[in-house]
């Protein structure tokens with residue numbers, strides 16, 4: 001089966017720009033074209049959830065000028081794509097410390113999410129001012145408050161309950177994590193949620209990443225055996241995928 005949730009660490013914008021002898025921010029600008037193509041391709045493949053790591057908590061440490069361009073690009077993307085996103089039945093969500101974003105970005109984000117709220121296709125989640133540890137600590141704080149107020153006792157805390165306190169409570173865990181530019185790190189992205197994600201490292205920089213690279217990642221994913229701690233033999237016939245079935249899906253997606 002195709003993944004229900006694809007998460008992407010869009011990496012290598014700066015290195016791509018350097019290779020082209022352009023300023024770093026040109027890499028981010030070019031990266032928006034990749035975002036557009038991948039969002040459209042995921043929608044066409046009927047993948048229910050796509051989460052993009054667009055700005056991490058740590059990214060605030062970048063030069064002020066680069067942070068401003070990234071914020072501006074986000075606004076431009078939301079403004080210029082809203083009609084297309086709507087036509088393509090895309091819903092928009094955001095995770096992260098959204099109140100740390102500049103006020104105009106918050107406004108644009110909230111109005112875009114509102115406009116697209118009724119859509120039923122791809123759920124596009126932007127991770128903005130987000131880090132996995134930030135979300136876990138925030139969840140623990142809220143949970144501790146609920147214990148103090150007597151709404152919960154410590155024995156009630158299970159993995160399933162804890163998950164409901166995360167900002168990703170409404171999204172299934174990612175099945176596939178793609179990171180571009182050959183780097184092999186999680187970089188504080190969806191740490192709790194990534195427990196059983198399959199990892200795919202694409203060697204190209206994010207501004208070069210297009211739907212063909214996504215198809216490659218999906219075909220790689222389809223050939224993995226996801227055991228979730230079990231043995232190969234324990235996996236039922238219906239759960240495991242025969243080679244011909246996998247091949248059929250790969251042919252189907254690469255023909256689009």
Ligand code: FPP
Pocket residue numbers: 010011012013014015016028029031032035052053054055056059070073074077126206
């Ligand atoms: C990492 O490349 C990329 C980012 C920190 C930002 C990603 C943002 C975009 C693609 C544009 C705006 C996003 C949306 C959703 C419209 P890097 O700068 O760390 O590259 P490097 O490792 O080569 O320096």
